[in-house]
Amino acid sequence: MDLAEFNALTDAEASAVVGVWAAVPAWVDALVTARPYASVADLDAAARRGAAQWTRADLDTALARHPRIGDTPAGAGAEAAASRSEQASMGSAARGVAARIAAGNARYEERFGRVFLIRAAGRSPEEMLAELERRLGNDADDEASESLDQLAQIALLRLRTTVTDDTPDRSSP
Secondary structure (H helix, E strand, C coil), X not given: CEHHHHHHCCHXXXXXXXXXXXXXXXXXXXXXXXXXXXXHHHHHHHXXXXXXXXXXXXXXXXXXXXXXXXXXXXXXXXXXXXXXXXXXXXXXXXXXXXXXHHHHHHHHHHHHCCCCCCXXXXXXXXXXXXXXXXXXXXXXXXXXXHHHHHHHHHHHHHHHHHCECCCCCCCCC
């Protein structure tokens, strides 16, 4: 949708859109309430400022609905569709890599009490596995910080793929 369409949504409609980017209720409310935005860059900047304030509680709330890397996201909603698209590279993962990711996910959840979160878009299964294995060595504070950064990357990527600048081509008849 273009920015004008986003700005014109009802609060409930806009909340549903922004909630797909990251299910952090206060952040969603702040972005919706601040409409209208003059540009996508302004929306992106507001989203970045808000994401910089996220806490571990926000992370836990957002991850309550987040699928594991390597699992097929269930459902027909926008959030599941975004996750399926972002994790598309997992479809070509070698069996051994997929098995190591599944085992790593289990170790991660046992160690940190939440699903492993990584911006999967643009990463190969091998890259995600390497990051999972590296991050298993983090302490709780460092890992929370990395997870919050990954959540922000995902949210901002989803924002940019959802809302575009409203610059219609006026040269067409």
